[in-house]
Amino acid sequence: MIKDFNEINTLASQIKPLSLTALAADEEEFLRTIKVAYEKHYIEPCIIGDLAKIQKTAELIDFNISSIEIIHETDPQSIADKGIDMLFTGKTDIPIKGHIPTSFIYRSIIQHEKALGEKATISVNTIWDIAGANHLVSITDTGVSIAPSYETKKNIITDAVRLMNLFGYKKPRVLILSAYTGLTRMLDSYSEARTLKEEAAQGSFGNCEIVEETSLAGIFVDKDSHLDDLEKLDLGSIPHVIVVPHLDAGNILSKLDFVLDITRRSVVLTSHGPVIIPSRSDTHDLIVGEITLGVVIAHLLKRLQK
Amino acid sequence: MITFAQLVKKASSRTSKPRLAIAPAQDAQLLKLLPEIEAIAEPVLIGDLKDISSILSKHGNSLDRYDSIDETDPTQAILKARNLIIQSQANILVQGAISNPILRDIILCSEDGLEPHCFLSHISVLESRQLSRLVLITDSMINRKPVLKDKISILNNALNLTKAIGIDKPRVAALAALEYVNPSIQSTIDAAVLSKMADRHQFADTIVEGPLDIDCAVSSQAAGRKNVSSRVGEEVDIYLVSDVESGNSFAQFMSLLGSIPMAGIIVGARAPIIVNMPYITNQGKIVEIALASLLYHYKNIYV
Numbered sequence: 001m002i003k004d005f006n007e008i009n010t011l012a013s014q015i016k017p018l019s020l021t022a023l024a025a026d027e028e029e030f031l032r033t034i035k036v037a038y039e040k041h042y043i044e045p046c047i048i049g050d051l052a053k054i055q056k057t058a059e060l061i062d063f064n065i066s067s068i069e070i071i072h073e074t075d076p077q078s079i080a081d082k083g084i085d086m087l088f089t090g091k092t093d094i095p096i097k098g099h100i101p102t103s104f105i106y107r108s109i110i111q112h113e114k115a116l117g118e119k120a121t122i123s124v125n126t127i128w129d130i131a132g133a134n135h136l137v138s139i140t141d142t143g144v145s146i147a148p149s150y151e152t153k154k155n156i157i158t159d160a161v162r163l164m165n166l167f168g169y170k171k172p173r174v175l176i177l178s179a180y181t182g183l184t185r186m187l188d189s190y191s192e193a194r195t196l197k198e199e200a201a202q203g204s205f206g207n208c209e210i211v212e213e214t215s216l217a218g219i220f221v222d223k224d225s226h227l228d229d230l231e232k233l234d235l236g237s238i239p240h241v242i243v244v245p246h247l248d249a250g251n252i253l254s255k256l257d258f259v260l261d262i263t264r265r266s267v268v269l270t271s272h273g274p275v276i277i278p279s280r281s282d283t284h285d286l287i288v289g290e291i292t293l294g295v296v297i298a299h300l301l302k303r304l305q306k
Numbered sequence: 307m308i309t310f311a312q313l314v315k316k317a318s319s320r321t322s323k324p325r326l327a328i329a330p331a332q333d334a335q336l337l338k339l340l341p342e343i344e345a346i347a348e349p350v351l352i353g354d355l356k357d358i359s360s361i362l363s364k365h366g367n368s369l370d371r372y373d374s375i376d377e378t379d380p381t382q383a384i385l386k387a388r389n390l391i392i393q394s395q396a397n398i399l400v401q402g403a404i405s406n407p408i409l410r411d412i413i414l415c416s417e418d419g420l421e422p423h424c425f426l427s428h429i430s431v432l433e434s435r436q437l438s439r440l441v442l443i444t445d446s447m448i449n450r451k452p453v454l455k456d457k458i459s460i461l462n463n464a465l466n467l468t469k470a471i472g473i474d475k476p477r478v479a480a481l482a483a484l485e486y487v488n489p490s491i492q493s494t495i496d497a498a499v500l501s502k503m504a505d506r507h508q509f510a511d512t513i514v515e516g517p518l519d520i521d522c523a524v525s526s527q528a529a530g531r532k533n534v535s536s537r538v539g540e541e542v543d544i545y546l547v548s549d550v551e552s553g554n555s556f557a558q559f560m561s562l563l564g565s566i567p568m569a570g571i572i573v574g575a576r577a578p579i580i581v582n583m584p585y586i587t588n589q590g591k592i593v594e595i596a597l598a599s600l601l602y603h604y605k606n607i608y609v
Contacts, residue, residue, distance in 0.1 A: 029531070130563065146483070146491055179554035182406025183414065183428075183581065184450050189551060216558045217585035226335045227585045230565040245551040248493050251483040252520045252547070252556045259436050259524055260564045281521045281528035 001168035002136060002296070005129040005263055005289060012042050012292035015299050019091075020291065021046045023083040023105065024076065024098035026053035028061060033284040035063040037291045046092060048082050049099075050074050080104040081111075088112045088272045093302075094294040096276040096287075105277065106144055109270055118271040121145065123156040125163050125269060126254035127293065131261040132235040138164060139242050142250035142266065143277060150192050153243065154205065157196065160241040161208040163269050166300045171207050172240035174200065177249070178214040189245040190214055211239055255279070265293040273298050307439045310567055310593045313471055317596035318345040324602045325350055325373075326595065327396035329387035330380040332357040333403040333582065335591065338365050340372070342592050346599050350396055352387050353403070354378045380404045384412050391577045398598040399575075401582040413579065414448070414572075425459035426574040428581075429467055430557035431597060433567045437524065442468065442544045443560075446553035447581070448572065454496045457546065461500065463573045464544050465512060470604035471597065477538040478504070479523035480516025480546045485534050487517060493548035500546070513537050516546075558585065569593035571601070578602060 002008060020043035025031045031054070037043050047054055047065070051072040058065045073079045079100055085108075086092040097105050106122065113119040124143030127136055140160045145152050157174060164172040176197070180190035197210040213219050219237055221227045244250035257264040267290070268275040274297040278287045323346065328336055330353035336343075337358065343349055351358055351374040359369040377383040384404055390396035401409050414426060428447030433440055444464045449456055461478065468476040480497030487494045497516030504514035515538040521528035522536060523545065529536050547553040561568035562585065569590045572579035578598035586594065 177551070177555050179447070179550045181447060181554070181583070183410050183447055184550060187450060187551070216555070216562050217583075220562060221584045223584050225584060227587050230561065230567065230587065233562060233565075235563070244555070247483040247491070248481070248548040249552040249555050252481060252552055253559055255519070255521045256559055256563070258521050258528065259434075259560065262563070279521065281525070281531045283527075283531075 003134055004136065005265065005293075008296050009289070009292050011299070012295040013040065015295065017041050017044045018093040018295050018298050019044050019046065020094045020096060020294070021048060021083045021086050021092040022096050022098050023079050024049040024100040026050050026057050027099040028057055029284050030098045030278075030287065031057050031063060032061050033287040033291070035061060036284065036288050038068075040288075042291055042295050043094070046071065046086075048073050048079050076100040076104045077107070080108040084108040084112055084275070087270065087275065088116070090272075093298040094274055094276060094291070096291065096294065097278060102143065102277055105275065106268075109268060109275060113271060116271065119155065121152050121155045122268055122270065123159050124266055124277060125160055126250075126264055126266045128257070129263040130235055130238065133238055134236050135169070135240060136164070136167060137238055137240060137242060139244060139250065139254050141247070142244065142254035143247070143268075146247045148246065150195070153192060153196065154199070157200070157205045157208070157210075157241070157243060159269050160243070161206040163267075163297070164208075164240050165206060166297065166304070169240050171209055174205075174208050174210045174241040174243065175216070175219065175239040176210060176214055176243045177216075177245055179245070180214065208241070216242075263289070265290045267293055267297060269297065273301055308472060309440075310433045310569070310589070310596075313600065314346070314592055314596045316472075317599040320599065320603055323348045324397035324599050325390075325395065326398045326400055327352060327387035327390045328400040328402050329353060330377070330383040330402045330404055331374075332361060334361055335588065336400065336402055337361045337367070339588055339591055340367060343595055346592070346595050347398060348373070350374070350390065352377055352390075353380070353383045381408055381412065384409060388413055396577070397602050398578050398580065398595070400580045400595070403582075406581070409581070413575075424574045424576070425456065425463070426572055427460040427463045428553075428570055428572050429464055430553070430568055430570045431467075431593070432557065432560055434560070434564070436564060436566070437540070437542075439541065439543065440471070440473070441542070441560075443553055443557045444544065444546060445550055446547070446557045446570065447550060449550055451549055454499055457496055457500060458503070459574065461509065461514070461544070461546055464546070465509060466604065467571070467573060467597065467601055468543055470600045473543050475511045475513070476543040477541050478512055478514040478516075478544040478546055479518045479538055479542040480514055481520060481523060481552070482517035482548060483519060485517055485519045485522045485529075485532055493517065496548070497546075514546075561585070567593070569597060571597045573601065
C-alpha cells in the first residue's frame with residue numbers, strides 16, 4: 001500500500017523512465033517542469049505544440065531539446081486530440097496538460113472513451129497526502145462534472161476505487177459528502193449517499209465500503225457527543241476516498257493545500273492510463289510531483305496488465 | 307488579527323447582557339458551560355427541570371441561580387423559547403437537546419417561527435492562524451440552492467456580523483469553481499454580478515471580488531499565475547460560497563484538518579440562533595454566544 005507521496009517519488013525514481021507527452025509546453029514554468037522531470041529520469045518526454053515557441057522557451061531556460069520529439073501543432077483541440085490519441089494507441093504512457101484549457105483535453109478523452117465504448121464520463125481524482133493521516137486520500141470529482149447525476153457519481157466512485165486499489169488499498173473506505181444536517185430540507189446528495197451505500201454493498205463499484213457518515217465531522221465525532229480537542233483528532237480515520245457533491249465544492253476542497261498541511265496531486269484515470277491535469281496556479285515543484293504520480297500509476301497499470 | 311478571546315472579552319464587557327433562551331436545556335455541554343456563558347449573557351433554562359437540576363448539581367451548580375421554565379416535552383420547550391423571543395423576553399435562541407429537523411420545522415421553516423419576513427443564513431467563523439485573520443464562511447448550513455437574490459441577503463447577513471465584531475471594511479471573495487465567468491456555471495455568473503454590485507457601492511464600503519476560485523482567493527501567487535488581479539489579495543474576511551454543500555464542507559475541512567477553532571451562528575431571524583453541532587468544541591460554543599451577543603448589541607438590529 002502506497003501511504004504517501006514520498007513513496008510515490010521513490011518508486012518513480014526506481015523504475016525505467018516512461019513516455020510522457022506534454023500538451024502545449026511553451027510556457028516557461030511548465031517547460032521547466034518537463035526539464036526537471038526529464039533530468040531526474042522520471043520520463044522520456046515528447047512535446048506537442050508550437051515548435052517556434054517551444055524552441056524559444058527552451059533556450060530561455062537552458063533546456064536542450066535536440067533529442068526530444070516535438071510535434072508541431074498550434075490548434076489547442078488538435079494538440080489535445082493528438083496527445084490523447086497517443087495514450088489510447090499505446091504510443092505514450094502519460095499525457096500532461098500544458099498551456100491549454102482543460103476542456104479541450106476532457107473533450108478528447110471523452111470522445112476516445114466513447115469511441116471504444118469504455119466510459120461515458122471521466123473524473124479528476126485529486127490525491128492528498130495529509131500530514132498525520134498515514135494514507136493517501138482521493139477527493140473526487142474535482143474537475144469535470146459541474147453537477148454530477150446519480151449515474152455519474154457511480155462512475156466517479158468506480159474510478160476512484162480503481163485508483164486506490166491500484167495503490168494497494170484493497171477495500172478503500174469511501175465518504176460521500178453531503179451538507180444535510182436536518183436544518184435544511186432533504187438534499188439530493190444525502191439521499192443519493194444512502195442508495196450508493198446500498199449499491200456498494202452489492203459490489204457495484206468494485207471492492208470498497210461506503211461509510212455511514214456523510215460529513216468529515218461525522219468521521220471524527222459521534223452525533224450525540226461533542227468534540228473535545230481539535231488537536232487530538234485521529235487523522236488516520238479519514239476515509240480513503242471522498243466524493244464531493246459538485247464541482248464548486250470539489251474545487252474548494254481540492255485546493256485547501258494552499259492553506260492546510262496537505263500536499264496535492266491530480267490525475268484523470270482513463271481506461272488506457274493516467275492523464276495529468278495540473279492547475280494553472282501550480283508551481284513547477286508541484287507539477288513535478290504530479291508527474292511522478294502519473295509515472296507510478298502508468299507503471300502499476302502496466303504491471304497489472306502483465 | 308481579531309481573536310476569539312478578544313470577541314469573548316468584548317462581549318463580556320457589555321454592561322447590559324442579552325437574555326439567552328436555551329431549549330431544551332437538559333444538554334450536558336451547555337449546562338457545564340453556564341458559568342462561562344453567564345459572563346456574556348443571562349441564561350433562561352427551558353426544559354425538564356428535574357434533569358437540568360441533576361446535571362447542574364454534577365457540575366457543582368444549582369438551578370436556583372437561573373430563570374427557568376419547566377417543560378418536559380422538547381418540542382414544547384423550543385416553542386416556549388420561540389415565544390420568549392417573539393415577546394422580547396429573550397434575545398438569543400440556543401438549541402439544546404432537540405433534533406435538527408424539529409428545530410427546523412418549528413423555528414426556521416414555520417410561518418410563526420422566527421423568520422417570517424427575514425432571510426436566514428448560517429455563518430461559520432474560523433480563527434485561522436494560517437490565514438492570519440478571522441474568516442467567515444457563508445452560507446454553511448441553511449440555503450440549499452441560493453439564487454442571486456438570496457446570495458445578496460446572505461452577504462448582507464454576513465456584513466452585519468463583520469461589523470458587529472469590529473471588521474469595518476470587510477473584503478469578500480465570491481467563490482466559484484473558476485476564476486472567470488462560464489455561462490454554464492451559475493456560481494461564476496452570480497459572483498461576477500455581486501462583484502459589480504459592490505463596485506457600484508451596493509454593499510457600502512465592502513470590496514467583493516468574484517468569481518474567484520479558492521486558490522486565487524487565498525494565494526496572491528496563485529492568482530498571479532492565473533493572471534487574476536484581485537482586490538482582496540490574501541486578506542479575505544468573508545468567503546461567500548455558491549451553496550450549502552460548498553460552505554458546509556469548506557468550513558468543516560478547514561477546522562478539522564487544520565485544527566482551526568470554529569464557531570457558527572444563524573443570522574437573519576428575529577434573534578440570533580445558535581445550533582447544536584457535535585463538532586463545535588466548548589470554546590467554540592462560548593464564542594458562538596459571544597458572536598450572538600455582539601450581533602444583538604450591534605446597532606440594536608434585533609430590537
